Amino acid sequence: MAAAAAELTAGGMGDASAGAALLGAGDADEDVLDDESARGRIEAMLTEAYVQGSTGLAADIVGYSLHAWDFAPSEVTAKVLLLYGREDATLRTAHGRWWQQRLPNARLEVCPGRGHLLVVPMWARVLSHLYPRR
16 A cells, blocks of 8 residues: 555556556456546546645644544435445445444445445435435
8 A cells, every 4th residue: 555655746646556456446446447437537536636745634644543533424314325335345234333333324235246346336325315305
């Protein structure tokens, strides 16, 4: 992962595997990375994210893990969809169960055969949660 970050901060994406490593992609994400359109969007996102080096990534990590939040997760009243890939090597489904126990209106959906990049093939599900048909 450090090598992938160094490649990005040096000014280029190189190949898709560098970006995929930063995103926690694994074998279950191969179909997403094989899709030229999705891969292009991922590469563009990561290139833009690292324009100023790794400072933004470090600030994000510090912001959500080293400082107390201004609220408790139990205070979130919105409906929350927790999507997890069963084959995700970065975030196990136990992580989703942990959040489901702390968010009062959370729905956990574990997607078989999916990895860390499941938002791409599950985009229609994300949209149906945000804008349900009435």
